[in-house]
Amino acid sequence: MMNKRMNKPILNVSGLTIDFGGIRALDHLDFDVQVTEIVALIGPNGAGKTTLFNCLTGIYRPTDGEILLACPKTGQQTRLNGLKPNKITERGMARTFQNIRLFSRMTVLENVMIGRHCRTHSLILGAIFRNRKTREEEQETIHKSYEILEKVGLAGQVNELAGNLSYGAQRRLEIGRALATEPFLLLLDEPAAGMNPQETAVLVALIRQIRDEGHAILLIEHDMKLVMTLSDRVVVMDYGKKIAQGTPDQIRGNRDVIKAYLGEDVG
Amino acid sequence: MITAKELTPINKKIICKALKRSLLISLWFVFLTFPIMVIKVNPIERTVSWRWGNIAYVAIGSFVISLLAKAWLVRKERAAAAKTAACPTRASIFHNILQRPGCRYPLAALLLGVALAFPHLFSTYQANIMTTALMYIVLGLGLNIVVGVAGLLDLGYVAFYAIGAYSYALLNLHFHLGFWAALPIGGLLAALFGVLLGFPVLRLRGDYLAIVTLGFGEIIRLILENWNAFSKGPSGISNIPRPGFFGLEMSLDQAMIYMYYLMIGLVLLAIFVVNRLQHSRLGRAWLALREDEIACQAMGIDKTRIKLTAFALGAFWAGLIGVIFAAKTTFVNPASFTFMESAIILAIVVLGGMGSIIGVICGALILILLPEYLRALSEYRMLAFGAILVAMMIFKPEGLIAGVRRTYCFQGRKSTAALQDDE
Ligand SMILES: Nc1ncnc2c1ncn2[C@@H]1O[C@H](COP(=O)(O)OP(=O)(O)OP(=O)(O)O)[C@@H](O)[C@H]1O
Ligand SMILES: [Mg+2]
Numbered sequence: 001m002m003n004k005r006m007n008k009p010i011l012n013v014s015g016l017t018i019d020f021g022g023i024r025a026l027d028h029l030d031f032d033v034q035v036t037e038i039v040a041l042i043g044p045n046g047a048g049k050t051t052l053f054n055c056l057t058g059i060y061r062p063t064d065g066e067i068l069l070a071c072p073k074t075g076q077q078t079r080l081n082g083l084k085p086n087k088i089t090e091r092g093m094a095r096t097f098q099n100i101r102l103f104s105r106m107t108v109l110e111n112v113m114i115g116r117h118c119r120t121h122s123l124i125l126g127a128i129f130r131n132r133k134t135r136e137e138e139q140e141t142i143h144k145s146y147e148i149l150e151k152v153g154l155a156g157q158v159n160e161l162a163g164n165l166s167y168g169a170q171r172r173l174e175i176g177r178a179l180a181t182e183p184f185l186l187l188l189d190e191p192a193a194g195m196n197p198q199e200t201a202v203l204v205a206l207i208r209q210i211r212d213e214g215h216a217i218l219l220i221e222h223d224m225k226l227v228m229t230l231s232d233r234v235v236v237m238d239y240g241k242k243i244a245q246g247t248p249d250q251i252r253g254n255r256d257v258i259k260a261y262l263g264e265d266v267g
Numbered sequence: 268m269i270t271a272k273e274l275t276p277i278n279k280k281i282i283c284k285a286l287k288r289s290l291l292i293s294l295w296f297v298f299l300t301f302p303i304m305v306i307k308v309n310p311i312e313r314t315v316s317w318r319w320g321n322i323a324y325v326a327i328g329s330f331v332i333s334l335l336a337k338a339w340l341v342r343k344e345r346a347a348a349a350k351t352a353a354c355p356t357r358a359s360i361f362h363n364i365l366q367r368p369g370c371r372y373p374l375a376a377l378l379l380g381v382a383l384a385f386p387h388l389f390s391t392y393q394a395n396i397m398t399t400a401l402m403y404i405v406l407g408l409g410l411n412i413v414v415g416v417a418g419l420l421d422l423g424y425v426a427f428y429a430i431g432a433y434s435y436a437l438l439n440l441h442f443h444l445g446f447w448a449a450l451p452i453g454g455l456l457a458a459l460f461g462v463l464l465g466f467p468v469l470r471l472r473g474d475y476l477a478i479v480t481l482g483f484g485e486i487i488r489l490i491l492e493n494w495n496a497f498s499k500g501p502s503g504i505s506n507i508p509r510p511g512f513f514g515l516e517m518s519l520d521q522a523m524i525y526m527y528y529l530m531i532g533l534v535l536l537a538i539f540v541v542n543r544l545q546h547s548r549l550g551r552a553w554l555a556l557r558e559d560e561i562a563c564q565a566m567g568i569d570k571t572r573i574k575l576t577a578f579a580l581g582a583f584w585a586g587l588i589g590v591i592f593a594a595k596t597t598f599v600n601p602a603s604f605t606f607m608e609s610a611i612i613l614a615i616v617v618l619g620g621m622g623s624i625i626g627v628i629c630g631a632l633i634l635i636l637l638p639e640y641l642r643a644l645s646e647y648r649m650l651a652f653g654a655i656l657v658a659m660m661i662f663k664p665e666g667l668i669a670g671v672r673r674t675y676c677f678q679g680r681k682s683t684a685a686l687q688d689d690e
Contacts, residue, residue, distance in 0.1 A: 057565055089567035097565075103558035106551070107672045114555045118567025120548055124576065127547030128540055134547075141548070146677055159674040181567050 009034050010072050010216055011056075011093070011185055016065035018055055025051045027240040028065070033185060035072045038207070038217045040227040040248075043237035044260060049220045050098055052237070053187050057095050058085040069093055072184055072216075090118045094183035096174040098190045098220070104163030108154055111162050111173055112145035115180025145180060152176040152206060168199040172206065179210070186210065188219040192226055204230055228252065236260065285337045293330035300325050339662065382531055386524045394527045398595065400635040401530035402588050405537045407615040407627040409584030414613065415621035415670070416545060417577035418557025420477040422609050423464070423484025427457040427582035429491060429604035431589020436504040436599045437497075446510040450590050457586025458579040465578035469571055472560070484609055491601040503600025507593050526595055533591070537584060542624055544580065546673060553577055554622075611635075614652060618659055620666025629667055 009032035016029040025048045033039050041049050054060040056067060058080065067080040069091055080088055094115075103111050120141055126134035149155045152172040157165065162173060171191055178186055191207070192200045200223065207230060211217055221227050227234060228248040236244040236251060238260040244251060251257055304321040308314075386394040406428065413421045431453035438444040438452065468479050491498045498504070509522045510529060517525060544550050552573045555563040564570050593599045611634060619630025638648050659666070 059561065059565070084569075085561075085564040086567045086569050089565060094567075095565055097562065101559050101562035101565075103555050103562065105558060105672075106554055107674070109675060110551055110554070110672065114551055114563070114566050114568070117548060117552055122548050124544070124549065124580070127544050127549050130543060138548070142675065155677070158677065159672075161672070177566060 008070060008075070010070050011218070012066075012068040012070070013056070014066050014068075016052070016055060016062055016067065018051060018060060018062045018064075025240050026055065026062070026065075029237075029240070029242055031235050031242060031245065033216050033218050035184075036211055036214055036216055037233065038211055038219070038231045040231035040234045041218060041220045041237065042222070042224075042227055042234060042251075043243075047237040048240040049237060050189055051240075053095060053189055053220070056080070056088075056187065057093065058083050058088045069185070086118065089181050089183070092183050093185045093187065094178035094181045095187035096171070096178055096189055096191060098193070100167075100170050100174060102162040102170055102173060102177070104161065106162060107158065108149065108160050108162055108165065108173055109142070109145055109158040111177050112148050112180045113141050115148075115177045116141045116145060118181055148176045148179050151179070151209070153202065168195045168203075171195065172203070175206070175210075179215075183215065185216045185218065188217060188221075190220050190222065192221060192223050200226060281341065285334060285341075289330050289333040289337065292333040293326045296329040297322055297326050336661070343662075383528075386527050391520045391523050395523050396636065396639050398523070398527045398530050399639075400632055401527075401534050402591060402595075403612065403615060403635045404534050404628050404631040405530075405584050405588050406612045407619065407631045408537045408541045408624065409581045409588075410612050411581075411616050411622065411624070411627050412541065412544070412553070413577050413581035415616050415623070415627070416550065416557065417553040417574065419574065419577060420473065421480045421578075421581070422477050422606070422613065423480035423482070423487075424581070424585060424612055425604045425606070425608040426464075426484040426487035427460060427585035428589045428592070428608065429487055429601070430457045430460050430582075431586035432593040432599045432603070433491060433498060433504075433589070434586070435590040435593040436507050439507055440504055446508065446590070446594050450587060453590035454583045454586040457589065458583040461578040461580075461582030462575050464582075465575040469574060481606065481609075484604075484606060488601050488604050491604070498601075501600060501602070503598060503602075505598045507597045507599065509597060510594050526591075530591065533587065538624055538628075545622070545624075549573065549576065610652075614656060617656065618667060620668045620670060622670035623666065623668050626666050626668035626670065633667075 011033040013032065014030045016026055017024065018026045029052065031039075041052070043049055051060065055062045062081060065081075068077055069080050069088075070077040071092055078091055080091070080093075083091075103114065106114070120137050122134040122137050126137075146155065146158065149158060152175055154165075154169060154173055154176065157169070162170065165173060171193075175186075175188065175191065188207070192203055195203060204226060207217060207219070219231075231248060234244075234246065234248055234251045235242060236254070236257050243256045243260055244254045246254070301322075304325055305318050307316045307318055309316065385397060406424070409427075410421065410424050413419050413424070434453040434456045435444075435446070435449040438449050444452075464480065464483050468476055471479055492501055494500070509517070510525065512525060552563070552568050555566070555568060556570065556573060556577075560570065592603070596603075615630040615634050616627055617630075618634060619628070620626025634652075
């Protein structure tokens, strides 16, 4: 908990609660994410991890609690509750989806170009008359998107339809598409799910590289080896509550965590 | 199709199943068509004749057709399985031809030449039919923005067409506004109504959206039909002037030909604008909206805004063509704007190929010109429509000419867009 990089958090969640009818999927959740930190979010199936992401990104509206996002450059803090998903992405937080949600009948490059949408401005008249500003913007969009594809290792498949990519490549494309929105905080929902060990190794390197370039990362993952090697800090959830938080080593020995995963009292 | 060598046990099973299914289908058809095909009532002589022979035709016909359809589907599935995901985006022969710069421009020039010479080669009557087809091309291109690109199923498109037509008719009646002034006003008014319709349906998708837009189309028609003081009701508005050409007096024939060239110009404009829109930041956002609404929003796209622009830009073209329609027929009444019109325009988009400009053009030409030249079959028009659409959904759901995504090649740091434009 006593992280060395302990300055102002870029994401601060306090008392976050959401009810679906009678089910309390998130129950007074508190946690934060610091600049250029990799935080892993773990917990058994149905613990509410994806629900938390949906609340953070504005897809669900929380019943109670507060989500604050602070831009590390300007230090400006905004309350995200009630903002639309696109406004939240504009503020600098982007995500990937557990069940891949690519634009499957668009090309790989176009998928990433969609991510640039909120950083570009041309409108109807620009599209029709294709004036110099629009042309330059379009070129910039293409180039930045291509650079991102090089980074995630998909430069060879720019013109492929996204739906035709292999599973691992689709997950990397989702990361690339999120990166195109220029986030400072990236939320990854089970990025390694369904990947083989080689693909996972490539992914780990990619996530490290993204962090080293100055992004903070909050990731949900069931692959414990990945979580333990990659993350600076781990938050453990069960039944919508935070049950533990700490460095990977602290979590490994935590009795509550073992109990939540094994479902019984041990030792 | 299936040779003896291929008759492995699995194949045998498939064939057995297909035979059984076809048999069931043919029995069902015999049952359904029994009252029309077999029983013949002669009300004058008060006799009933039974034409049992017809059963055989229906049974054998439907059996063979369903078997052929099944065989075709199986073959297609196998081909798709053999190809798998390894194959990159496969463009149709049509697109391959168009992609070659050596073919594209001469072909376009040839088409344009034929189009320009058309009224001089054929009668004015033919030119008149062609003008109608051209109008439907533009209508199709407009609806294509909403349905084909943005994926918003709009069944009330004819309402915008009506708004365009009535805005010219009424503005001319009350304020003596000319055609050229009314043209942009009709388009903009329709676009405004597009936004007005867009607001309440922002949260709706798929079937729900279809039903509400269908209702909107009917509301506009009912208002025009019943609000006598405003729109003169079912009797409509007549004596609408044809478009002028610097105050020149024109005979009826000349006016028709003038109209034809006007439409050629408008079609070219629509192709140009829609093509540019599709290949822009906005066009990509529409496509993303069609593909996945949640991901689209999560990627920072303002869903509300791009939905409204899609409705507005789609409606705009319907408004323009509405003004043209009023000027062409010199008379408007609500009967011209029934759901049937929406259905035809939608059929053009679906048949031609959702999101494909060339597809929509072909769809409009086929669906408007064929019935004109096959007058003899006009009674079966609706039947043929239905059959064509069902067959398309089964065999070629992407339409006659599917839209092809633009490709880019990167050499070093520079990118060049290949397949620059659709047309
Ligand atoms: N829209 C919703 N309506 C009702 N209940 C929901 C909704 N979304 C999530 N839930 C419930 O919230 C709980 C948490 O689900 P969530 O998907 O967040 O789990 P998770 O931790 O992501 O699990 P997994 O590891 O399997 O992905 C589940 O019991 C789920 O049924
Ligand atoms: Mg989940």
